[in-house]
Amino acid sequence: MNRLDRKLDALKRENRAGLVTYFAGGDPDYTTSLDLLCQLGRAGADIIELGMPFSDPVADGPILQAANIRALAGGQTLDQMMAMLREVRLRDDATPIVVMGYFNPVLHYGPARFFADVADAGADAVILVDLPLEHANVYRPQLEKAGLHLIAMTAPTSSDARMAAVLKPATGFVYHIAIAGTTGAGTPDEQVIAAAITRLRAHTDLPVAAGFGIRSVQQVRKVAAHADLVVVGSRLVDVLAKHGVAAALGEVASLASALPR
Template structure:
């Protein structure tokens, strides 16, 4: 059982919804990013989704693209991202960490070497948005063999013929993308999301967590109310980009977590 599996089992036992927070590793700099990361569990975050900066983040909107550019300009690398996770693990050995990014940096490192380094650092799961299920032999199956969850995205365009293939080797949780398009592009609507979550849950026992388009405690509560929890990313990244101090950003995160946990 991974930390992700254990966390969702605990949430289920307590009858609580999950709140997942996304931040970009190294944005706006390594120390600020680490200070934010280490404060997330205390702000009510159940799972940390840590973005790996990449030069061509095709699934991300301007807010997260710019965050990645700031991180890369500041010298953030895959090695420094893993070092950040090791520092976090020295203080917190319970909070699950999902590394989210693209396949190119992993491929360049070599899958076996990357998985050995990532598991040693304390990564619990992967979201790699540009590897479809047809490429499971590339990373998904080796990751699961190494003891990691591989979390797949389902979208509004994932129809009933495609869905079983998407779910086939998914573990940890299913990430449902509430809108078509890039991150931060539109607001999620619970009335649209609810039936889609039910459709997915009819085919899997995994938790279904909804992301994209959630910016307020009210929307976090509404979306978590029709799913097993929600993810907020762009709104948190934007708050940091506005120059707010980390304690103020963590207060905002706590308000979002409170919304999700109230569902």
């Protein structure tokens, strides 16, 4: 079992939802980002979602696009991300890390090499937003060899047939996009999320995460009544950009307080 498996098992035993926190690696610079990442677990993050900066993050809204631009301007690369992961693991070897991004940089790096290197550096799973099921199957043996989960994603527009196909090979957990739009583009409706998660559970026994547009303690509490994991990204990235590391960690702690410990 990798760190993610252990955390998901612990959350199930504790009968509580977990908090997933997203930050772009290298935003606003390597040193600041590393300092933040090393403290997220202690602040209350159950799972860290670490963004791989990319020049064309088509699923992301303005806040995360700006984070990508800052990180790239600061010199963040995949090699820098590997180094960052190794440094994080020297200070926090327990909190699961899910590396999230787009497939183009991974393809350029070399998929088999990337999966092996990122796992060796300390990642537990990957989310590749623009890698469809039909192409992802080619890489599953490489991911399995590296000991990584490939996190499946579903959307409000996913049909039952598509859900069934996407979820059949899924491992780890399922990431449900709560709104039809980019990150931070709107506020998800609790009843819509509840209905979507009910549909999902008909196709999988994996834990379900809900993200996109969740920004407040009240929203976290409401979504946690239906989902196993609650993902917060744009709100945290915005606080980091405007107020710095201490404020971002404080926001993580505030959001975590909405979930029973």
